[in-house]
Amino acid sequence: MASMEEHEEEELRSVVLQNAQAIRQVRRRADEELRKQTEWLRVTLASIGDGVISADANGRVNFMNAAAESLTGWSQTEALDQELDFVLSTLDETGERMISPAVAALRDGVITGRSQHKVLVAKDGSTRYIDDSAAPIRDEQGAIIGCVLVFRDVTEQRRAEDQLRRSERELADANRRKDEFLATLSHELRNPLAPVRNAVEILKSIDSGDPKLQWCRDVIDQQVGMMARLMEDLLDFSRITRDQLEIRKELLDLCEILRNTVEMSRPLILAGSHELNVDLPAQPMMIEGDPVRLMQVFGNLLNNAAKYMEPNGRIWFTARIESRDEESVEGRGPSGEDVVTGDELGVTSSSANPKLSSVTISVRDTGIGIAAEALPNLFEMFFQAESGRVRRRGGLGLGLTLAKNFIELHGxxxxxxxxxxxxxxxxxxxxxxxxxNGAPGQAASGAGAANSGAAQTTRVMVIDDSRLQAKSMGMLLELWGYEVRIAHDGPSALSAAQEFLPHAALVDIGLPGMDGYELARQLRQLPELGKTVLIAQTGWGRDQDRERSKDAGFDHHLTKPIDHQQLEKILAALSNK
Structure with missing residues (x-):
């Protein structure tokens, strides 16, 4: 009996020993696995570039990785059991102490987003910019037992952003100065050109049989027009760089625009002894467009054709209305086109397809041509097919860039x-x-439109501190049949206007004593001058200059040298009222 009991006890002891051994083995494996995981976590945290600090539920540090030690200047041994805010001391941009996002993680149990660009004060007092975020650590029951905070050094990023902001400010300032310089340059060049254009217009009214004098007059007129266009190109370039290029659309007959463009380009074409072949549809081509910009585009194309061609060349200027199922036009005029030489530029008409969709305009020439490698860059700003010392035909390299932008703005x-x-x-x-695509309205008449009977009783005042501009403009208006009074400054103009009671007044903006804006405001306050048409005549042609004129009470804003056809149109409308 005793022997049996001893045997059972021995078996029980063996089982207990086996179980104990098994438990020890499981524990050793668990400890080993835990050690491996801990080591893996330590190596992982040590290898990442972000700083990592964990804290217990009381906010005291219990772990730091190598990056955190490097960024804060604290070793893990020094930081253990220290308050997290003490180890990771941060300030805002003004130098005020900031609360760590770990506080919200421990208090509210929420993950806090990355805080942008705090200033970290290291143990040695050095500073750097950091971004940081924090998250709570929970046990199996969900209770908060600590938090982990991750942060990174963004000092270089901050420096780069600061440098970018400085560069943007410097660029904006440089662009502003550039725009001001271009506007001032344009203003200073426009003013002396204004009396020259007026004088040329006066010479046109004088019948001279001397062909040499006529040639000289035409050359001056052509060159003044070219300089005026160059200055407009400079201002348009400024608008392109600021993405402020605009058009003012209205319903218009494109045929009329193209005919006017031919007349505008006539002097340059004739100067080169070129033949111009013009073929336009018989019916109106109604489009939604800006007449000034469209004339600028087609005038540039015609002028380029005339300039980039040896004497006695040929130019074809054609337009064709296309139906929706028609092939695109290749720009070649029909066999019956009108050939024009010498002093006459004619226009032929051809019928068009009634199924209207679009219009194609072609300017073709027998000029110097374009190299294949230059074609892809032709519409880029400042690109010149001719460059350096071989350039003979001038220009700024802006015309085609502007043409492309204006055409695209028209769709x-x-x-x-x-x-x-x-x-x-x-x-x-x-x-x-x-x-x-209805019938167009009556087009404005050309030169001499103001010479009607009504003009005899229309009073026009010219106010300009440039005596040459005032006198030449006054002479021109008198030739057109207007009664004219001249003043050279704001106060005297204000006094004279109350006596003269002009129907229209051309006012220079840069007047001494009282500028044109103030003069316009004061004229508008006088009941007897309430219906006077105020026309700003100025070298300032930017969009903001036009807006300022409008705000001051001007009805029109004309840039020097004044387009006389545009002025005649304004005055003719006034005379016909």
């Missing part, structure tokens, strides 16, 4: 073609027709 396209150097070139413009 159209422009392209260039050339078979190569010496083989001529072709520019094709496509524009959408207006949905209502």
């Amino acid at each position: 159209g396209k422009i392209e260039a073609k050339s078979a190569g150097l010496g083989k001529g070139s072709e520019f094709i413009v496509r524009l959408p027709l207006a949905s209502a």
Whole structure:
């Protein structure tokens, strides 16, 4: 019996020993696994670039990785059991102490987002910019037992951002100074050109049989116009760089625009002894467009054709209305086109397809052509097919860039073609027709429109401190049949206007004593001058200058040298009232 009991006890002891051994093995494996995981976590945290600090539920540090030690200047041994805010001391931009996001993580149990660009004060007092975020640590029951805070050094990023902001400010300031310089340059160049253009217009009214004098007059007129266009290009360049290029659309007949463009380019074409072949549809081509900008585009294309061609060349200027199922036009005029030489530029008309969709305008020439490698860059700003010392034809390299921008603002396209150097070139413009392609209104008449009987009783006042500009403009207006009074400063103009009671007044903006804006405001306050048409005549032509004129009470804003056809149109409308 005793022997049996001893045997059972021995077996029980063996089982207990086996179980104990098994438990020890499981524990050793668990400890080993825990050690491996802990080591893996330590190595992982040590290897990442972000600083990592963990704290217990009381906010005291119980772990730091190597990056945190490097950034804070604290070793893990020194930091253990220290308050987290003491080890990770941060300030805001003003130098005020900031509360760690770990506080919210421990208090509210929420993950706090990355805080942007705090200033970390290291143990040695050095500073750097950091971003940080924190999250709570929970046990199996969900209770908060601590938190972990992750932060990174963003000092270089902050420096780069600061430098970028400085560069942006410097660039904006440079652009502002550039715009001011271009506006001032344009203003200073426009003012002396104004009396020159007036004098040329006066000479046109004097019938001279001497062809040499006529030639000199035409050359001066042509060069003044070219300089005025160059100055407009400079201002448009400024608008492009600021993405402020705008158009003012209205319903218009494109045929009328193209005819006027031919007349505008006539002197340059004739100066080169070129033949111009013009072919336009018989019916109106109604589009929604800006007449000034469209004339600028097609005038540039015609002028380029005339300039980039040896004497006695040929130019084809054609327009074609296309139906929706028609192939794109290649820009070649029909066999019956009108050939014009010498002093006459004619226009032929051809019928168009009644199914209207768009219009294609082509300017083709027999000029110097365009090299294949230059075609892709032709519409880029400042690009010149001719460059350096070989350039003979001038220009700023802005005309085609502006043309492309203006055509695209009209919802159209422009392209260039050339078979190569010496083989001529072709520019094709496509524009959408207006949905209502009705009959156009009566176009404004050309030169001499103001010479009507009504002009005899129309009083016009010219106010300009430039005596040459005032006298030449006054002479021109008198030739047109207007009664004129001249003043050279704001106060005397204000006094004279109350006596003269002008129907219209051309007012220079840069007057001494009282500038044109203030003069306009004071004239508007006088009941007897309430209906006087105020026309700003100035060298300032920026959009903000036009807005300022409008705000001061001006009805029109004309830039010097004044476009006389535009002025005549304004005064003719006044005379016909």
